[in-house]
Amino acid sequence: MSITSNTQRLQVALADYFYANENLLVASAQPALNELRKKAIADFQKSGFPNTRDESWRFTDMTAIMQHDYDFSFENQSRQFDISTIFSCEVNDLDTYSITMLNGWCVYQDKPLTRLNNGVVLGSLAKAIEEYPNLVEKYIGQAASKANGGFAALNAAFLQDGLFVYVPKGVKVEKPIQLINIVDTNSPTFIQPRTLIIAEQNSHLSLVHCDHDLAHTPTLTNAVLEIFVMPGASIDHCKVQNKGRNSALLTSTYYRLHSESRISSNIMTLNGGFTRNTVSIDMIQPHAQASISGLYLADKEQFVDNLILANHAAPDCVSNQLFKGIIDDDAKAVFSGAIHVQRDAQRTQAYQNSKNLLLTQRAKVNTQPQLEIYADDVKCSHGATIGQLDTNALFYLRSRGISEKSARQLLMHAFADEVVKKITIEPLKQRIANMVEKRLKGELSLCDQCVLHCSDNIPATFNLNIRKI
């Protein structure tokens, strides 16, 4: 096959790389995992990377991102690294069980897995594969479908490390679990972390999920999360992203909801070069509930894409999607919200709302609802708005002595607040609200998280090479 584009070139390089290193990958894993890998790489070779002719990638062009020569690594890096020397998370002083990933590898010091007294296990997926092979094999790859422009398959083929969480039956994890993904590299790097979360019957957990960046070079992250919510269990998941303009981050989250389970998902995209959030909610048993909301604030030349699929495969489930975006300068955003109601999913309630503010003539948003309903007793609605700040409201505020700048910020803040209010992890809500406010004032930059406090324009340089540690 002739290689005609960089995208294809990368595609072939990845497959070649897989086969060249297959022994290395296979050696470290269990047989069932290796079957998954082999099937996944074959799937990836068949599907390849997506292009804009694919319906769910119509407005999402990755050509520019595929231009770079990315490094991949099979080696464990920086297990012992002291993250606090380069990074402090805005929400870090929350009392959480915190797990940090550096370039997709769990930084666990001397404790790869934490086992709490109540039976909860959390830590490195790589270690969980060794220690809990049966548990991991039972679930991994079951929720992530291959139909995601090849990205889920690619992640499965190369999966090595990431976050693993197991919550036993009936256990409510009292502190939130915090996943901090940090990318820090001096050369273009392709990163593929994998998360597996299993919440057994009637258990509860809160997950704070932060994506940050210290890199000033192009990076491509293809993250996949599989989250199994067993009967009666509930998960509050809040993802906050503050990444640099050179970053490309694809996060595909697959929730599988069993009967009477509940999830609340909030996706706050504050900064990032290219961002694609895919959220798939499979309601496979009755009376499951899913609330999925998101806020995206894009300016300069940022690109943010949220693709949500609420799949109602069982009766009496409820899903609610609310996504709001403020798009400034030359930024672009995409929202695709799908609701699928299967034939037997009677008494489904599925709602979707997408609201967007465009602050300039050049800012752009594409929003597309997609409803497929095969049951007859359902309540579904969808709505999408795209507009500017209300000039009457602006004048009203200014007529009370409020500057135009403050008035615009007040209105943007009010717009964003509807989503911030939905964050169910209480101690996090106020912090996120502060971050959103700073972001809207143009004061939130990556440097807020970096402890070196150098200017945004000057790349941070470290005296130590973390890859050698």
Place this chain on the structure above:
Amino acid sequence: MLKITNLSVSIDGKTILKNFELQVGAGEVHAIMGPNGTGKSTLAAVIAGRDHFTVETGEITYLGNDLLEMEPEMRAREGIFLGFQYPVEIPGVSMATFMRTAINEMRKHKELPPLSGGEFLKLMEEKKNLVEIHSKLTNRSVNEGFSGGEKKKNEIFQMAMLEPKLAILDETDSGLDIDALKVVANGVNRLRTPQNATIIITHYQRLLDFIVPDFVHVLYDGRIVKSGGKELALELESKGYDWVKQEAKGSYASN
């Protein structure tokens, strides 16, 4: 305090105010009356700084400054207040945030330190009582879900908070029942001082029973066609506007 000379204003090529003239001094209450569509609300909006009008000719001087050169927020900070005919609903912005931002931006302009949270809440309670607002305003979004009467009371409440030098009340009486009207009028009266001035824009004499004007002007076809004392309002109430219109037409003809 306010001097408007030869002001002509158009919107989308249609002239609304035509060579309009008005002078307002400190301590005075002026009522501007007139039928619908004669330019009353346009006048209020031009003074407050709405930008979708074109000023064709004329000038407005306010405390010696060229008002038309000032941004709406600067006009407000210098003491101009517009009580809106249709107060705008702003979901998600609480009354407390709104008023605190306004007060502190004004204080900054006057080189005063911002009010502390406690001082601000105390001020808010005090001014709420003035217009008999009993509900907990703090966490409610600006005008959202307010009844017609509450919205108008809220305008006067904001006026009380901001203590303007020149208040323009645009149809503040419309949509009010008699009790609410008394509350609103009472609020305005209590805010009157020898240093500030009020322009009341209204259709009806009713509000003027409670807020007694020093001057009454009749606006017709973009200009003031008749001025007088408070008795002019009573005359208009009994005879309607037709006689003023006839007079005005007569005077055009003779011109």
